[in-house]
Amino acid sequence: MNTNTYAQIINLIDKSQNILLLTHAHADADGLGAALSMYSVLKTLGKEVTVVTNDPAPEDLQFLPSIGLVQNTLTSSDDFVITVDTSETSASKIKYNVVDNKVNIIISPKNGTFDESHVTFSKGTSQYDLIMTFDSGNLEHLGPVYEQNTEMFFETPIINIDHHSSNTDFGTVNLVDMVASSATEVLFGLLKEMEKRQGKKLIDKDIATLLLAGIITDT
Numbered sequence: 001m002n003t004n005t006y007a008q009i010i011n012l013i014d015k016s017q018n019i020l021l022l023t024h025a026h027a028d029a030d031g032l033g034a035a036l037s038m039y040s041v042l043k044t045l046g047k048e049v050t051v052v053t054n055d056p057a058p059e060d061l062q063f064l065p066s067i068g069l070v071q072n073t074l075t076s077s078d079d080f081v082i083t084v085d086t087s088e089t090s091a092s093k094i095k096y097n098v099v100d101n102k103v104n105i106i107i108s109p110k111n112g113t114f115d116e117s118h119v120t121f122s123k124g125t126s127q128y129d130l131i132m133t134f135d136s137g138n139l140e141h142l143g144p145v146y147e148q149n150t151e152m153f154f155e156t157p158i159i160n161i162d163h164h165s166s167n168t169d170f171g172t173v174n175l176v177d178m179v180a181s182s183a184t185e186v187l188f189g190l191l192k193e194m195e196k197r198q199g200k201k202l203i204d205k206d207i208a209t210l211l212l213a214g215i216i217t218d219t
Contacts, residue, residue: 006193008173009159016130016157018048020074024136025054025143027070029061031135033214034161034183036066037207038132041191044202050128054143064213065206074149085118128152132159135183137166161186184214 013019021038023031035051042049052071061067068086082105084091089112096105107114131153133139139146139153146153160171163180180186188203188211195202203211 003193005173005175006190009175009190010194010197012130012157012159012173013042013045013047016047018128019050019130019132020128020156021049021051021132021134022136022142022145023053023134024141025145027053027055027057028135029064029217030182030184030214032057032061032064032067032070033210033212034134034187035132036064036069037184037187037191037210038134039069040066040204040207040210041194041202045198052145054145061213065209074145081122083120083122084114085120088112089114089118128156130159131156132161133171134161134187135164136160136162137164138168139170161190182214182218184211184218187211 019042021035021042023035032053035053039049039051050071051069052074054072056072057064057067057070068090084107090110091107092110093108094105096103098104133142136142157172158170160167160169160174160176161183162174162176163178163183163186164176165178167174167176167178169176175186175190177186177189191203191207
């Protein structure tokens with residue numbers, strides 16, 4: 001892969017702090033594996049990172065490391081966000097009701113119990129300074145995430161990482177390798193270059209699992 005493309009991507013990442021990671025609607029192991037791998041690396045580099053795909057991850061992909069981090073909607077700056085830590089206790093069902101002008105959010109645990117220590121609150125944000133897409137041939141493949149926020153995609157730099165020959169090169173920078181097996185394979189090359197420039201190891205056991213899951217399922 002052209003080292004100049006790697007340099008452009010790394011330069012954009014270095015200049016950005018609040019980064020949005022996206023993959024196509026009805027996401028598979030390749031798109032999710034790539035997005036979650038990059039999430040882990042960017043967090044290591046001290047970035048604020050959000051991973052979004054339009055649909056919940058399939059049940060057979062719940063084994064993927066950090067799969068609980070994936071959101072299914074984009075928040076706006078007017079939103080009030082209630083975050084429940086599921087790293088120790090998994091959620092099996094979420095529902096809500098409104099009683100006496102109060103919204104009750106009910107989370108049923110799959111195992112263990114939830115308490116106040118698992119809950120945090122924050123304001124939503126839509127002020128991303130970089131978007132990275134994975135395994136998506138065009139912006140329309142992102143589904144409602146794109147359709148409902150089209151203005152943001154024209155205002156924000158986009159890094160497009162993919163392996164499909166049908167890719168429309170919609171990004172500000174396009175890392176598209178049509179002979180690669182998967183987006184995760186394409187990303188692996190970028191991560192190795194980032195390791196070299198950072199002078200430290202970035203690919204850990206969980207990232208290796210995510211990358212391999214994408215490569216295996218796409219082949």
